Amino acid sequence: MEHTMIAWMEDKPGVLNRVSSLFRRRNFNIESLTVGHTEKAGISRMTFVVNGDERELTQVQTQLFKLINVTAVQDVTYQPTVVRELVLIKVRATGANRAEILQLAEIYRASIVDVSLDCLVIQITGPEDRVDSLIKLLENFGILEMVRTGRVAMVRGNGYHPEPTHNGIA
Amino acid sequence: MRQRKSGAQIVWESMLHEGVDVVFGLPGGATLPIYDALAKYHYPIRHVLVTHEQGAAHMADGYARASGRVGVCLATSGPGATNLVTGLATAFMDSSPVVAITGQVSTALLGRDGFQEADMQGVSLPVTKHNYLITKIQDLPDALKEAFYIARTGRPGPVVVDIAKDVQQAEMELEYPTSVNLPGYDPALSAADPKAIARAARLINDAERPVIIAGQGVLIAKATAELRQLVEKANIPVATSLLGIGTLPATHPLSMGMGGMHGEAYTNYAIQECDILVAIGSRLDDRLTGAFSSFAPKARIIHIDLDPAEVGKTMTIDTPVIGDALLTLRELIPLVEPKKHPDWLAQIAEWRGDTDRRDVLAREADELVPPFIMRELWYQTDEGNCIVVTDVGQHQMWEAQYFPHIHPRSLITSGGLGTMGFALPAAIGAQMSRPDEEVWVVAGDGGFQMTMPELSTVVAEELPIKIAIINNGYLGMVRQWQDIFYEQRYAGTPLFNPDFVKIADAYCIPAVTVSHKEDVDGAIQQARAHKGPFLINFKVDPFTNVYPMVAPGRSNADMIRRPLPDMPNAEEA
Numbered sequence: 001m002e003h004t005m006i007a008w009m010e011d012k013p014g015v016l017n018r019v020s021s022l023f024r025r026r027n028f029n030i031e032s033l034t035v036g037h038t039e040k041a042g043i044s045r046m047t048f049v050v051n052g053d054e055r056e057l058t059q060v061q062t063q064l065f066k067l068i069n070v071t072a073v074q075d076v077t078y079q080p081t082v083v084r085e086l087v088l089i090k091v092r093a094t095g096a097n098r099a100e101i102l103q104l105a106e107i108y109r110a111s112i113v114d115v116s117l118d119c120l121v122i123q124i125t126g127p128e129d130r131v132d133s134l135i136k137l138l139e140n141f142g143i144l145e146m147v148r149t150g151r152v153a154m155v156r157g158n159g160y161h162p163e164p165t166h167n168g169i170a
Numbered sequence: 171m172r173q174r175k176s177g178a179q180i181v182w183e184s185m186l187h188e189g190v191d192v193v194f195g196l197p198g199g200a201t202l203p204i205y206d207a208l209a210k211y212h213y214p215i216r217h218v219l220v221t222h223e224q225g226a227a228h229m230a231d232g233y234a235r236a237s238g239r240v241g242v243c244l245a246t247s248g249p250g251a252t253n254l255v256t257g258l259a260t261a262f263m264d265s266s267p268v269v270a271i272t273g274q275v276s277t278a279l280l281g282r283d284g285f286q287e288a289d290m291q292g293v294s295l296p297v298t299k300h301n302y303l304i305t306k307i308q309d310l311p312d313a314l315k316e317a318f319y320i321a322r323t324g325r326p327g328p329v330v331v332d333i334a335k336d337v338q339q340a341e342m343e344l345e346y347p348t349s350v351n352l353p354g355y356d357p358a359l360s361a362a363d364p365k366a367i368a369r370a371a372r373l374i375n376d377a378e379r380p381v382i383i384a385g386q387g388v389l390i391a392k393a394t395a396e397l398r399q400l401v402e403k404a405n406i407p408v409a410t411s412l413l414g415i416g417t418l419p420a421t422h423p424l425s426m427g428m429g430g431m432h433g434e435a436y437t438n439y440a441i442q443e444c445d446i447l448v449a450i451g452s453r454l455d456d457r458l459t460g461a462f463s464s465f466a467p468k469a470r471i472i473h474i475d476l477d478p479a480e481v482g483k484t485m486t487i488d489t490p491v492i493g494d495a496l497l498t499l500r501e502l503i504p505l506v507e508p509k510k511h512p513d514w515l516a517q518i519a520e521w522r523g524d525t526d527r528r529d530v531l532a533r534e535a536d537e538l539v540p541p542f543i544m545r546e547l548w549y550q551t552d553e554g555n556c557i558v559v560t561d562v563g564q565h566q567m568w569e570a571q572y573f574p575h576i577h578p579r580s581l582i583t584s585g586g587l588g589t590m591g592f593a594l595p596a597a598i599g600a601q602m603s604r605p606d607e608e609v610w611v612v613a614g615d616g617g618f619q620m621t622m623p624e625l626s627t628v629v630a631e632e633l634p635i636k637i638a639i640i641n642n643g644y645l646g647m648v649r650q651w652q653d654i655f656y657e658q659r660y661a662g663t664p665l666f667n668p669d670f671v672k673i674a675d676a677y678c679i680p681a682v683t684v685s686h687k688e689d690v691d692g693a694i695q696q697a698r699a700h701k702g703p704f705l706i707n708f709k710v711d712p713f714t715n716v717y718p719m720v721a722p723g724r725s726n727a728d729m730i731r732r733p734l735p736d737m738p739n740a741e742e743a
Contacts (some may be wrong), residue, residue: 062479078385
């Protein structure tokens, strides 16, 4: 099944390459992957979504933790989490349907970040199901271009385990 | 104490600090500064010039396997560095501590496809435990310190330090680091979770038909004495992986030798019929287990390993016990009850009796077969009092079957990667790390030729290595598979061999050819009596196959057996 995992790693050149090389070599099925800085200087945080059975999911964590630059790995799938994705959608918007699109954006609490004569760029942030449902509606007007950041996740409350544990599974 | 040093000097300084006494290498444009600095360090550190960088990597690996210390190799950029890759992959698969220093083009050329530029960091990434590309001299001392630390601690493995040429030429005030800063790497050894150990002990105490599989992890953890204690306390028969040979003396009454694809039949029957299987420091790889789904089908499996990624990698494990083998066994042994297991051991003895009746050496045959050579070599070396370095193929399996290893680290062989050409250079490394030991290369005629030019290294370093070529005129193991699975279509396997005695003669190495059984002992004695290196070209029957054999993807219970004395051919059992 689909699992959301977070990995903390040293922010050094080539670290992303090590991680992606590992995913490729071990044949892990990665759905999305997002990396960025954290509250700690020199530490990056990767949120990734991986598909697999129990054996594969354990392998993802233990193999990833073996990388020298990876400091911790956490599977947050069964924890209460805030999950968000940011998406930019360029949708065809001619005079006739522009008002309808603006209305949809408002319902979804999405914002219009660029306007031109024949199209709009809509920015939506939220859990994937909400994003997916807006995309489905906008498809009726013609989506010209779209970019999704992939999932980022954070455990609610005090569920944050950035310290390495004995076997790498936080 | 701070001293102004060049990057090249810092490379050698790091070796002094890390206790390196031998470096295997071959110079080139991008390592010229390092070689130029060698003159000042030549006395404490011996540089061994190789003929091909692959040899340097295998030598460093053989040095590490024979001694447990880090082996070091040195190569130039581009082809020099990429020539190391086979050796690095070999060391990585078999958890051998190696540090490879490679030169890299100057930072001004880096990424611009300069002459002899290869992305060594990228190339070596999947076959090393870790690697470094150094483009600033300030990063060099820490990287070297970390490389040695990472290579030898935890689960050992190879580490590459790729150093741009201008970094070698730059200078800095050196204070060699005394500690490492690796927030993502904590190799501190500990025993497994006490609850897991207690659960393992309960299972072992309740077992009626227990079996232990001992892997190389037992050797690396220096836990052979503890293994023996556990085995003798609870009377548990032991099978080993290929690399686990030597963990328990093969002559021990509870030793069943190697299991798996070419394990003895009684050993595999014991594995398949056991009710508790305790794997210690073994990857449980496919050559040992046969089809994962049918491995030890009646057993609950306890897997003791330092590396959590190995537990559950190939199959589901009932009781994972993650910890250092030595410390974990020390906690486990007091919880294990003394047991006799008379019925189980009697059953194994019965299977063993059948195996013994099929012993190749029990057949009266005139032709020279390799198992005979292995057993004679064992007798002639005061019952295996030597280091044997095997190559890969049929001879490797016969050696594992017919040379009963008694001491830890007395067999050096490429298990995981199965690298032909490994034996001769690895033996050079082994001999240099243990100069007082008798070292034998046992290699096939195919594999030996892959790294044969390293004979010049043997001669140049005056190493008294004895070489036994098991010459059957074929890439024998491949021919065996063609024999069994491809209707004897021997495509690409017959070899056109040189006269190995003349080859040896060209290196001033004395050599003899042996084609008859009665000449085997004499030749081995002649080789041992000679002070320097000696080569024996054993011309053996070309069509002898290694049995038992488990076909790939089949269950370990499904063996092609050796024939009984009154049967002409191998049989499907």
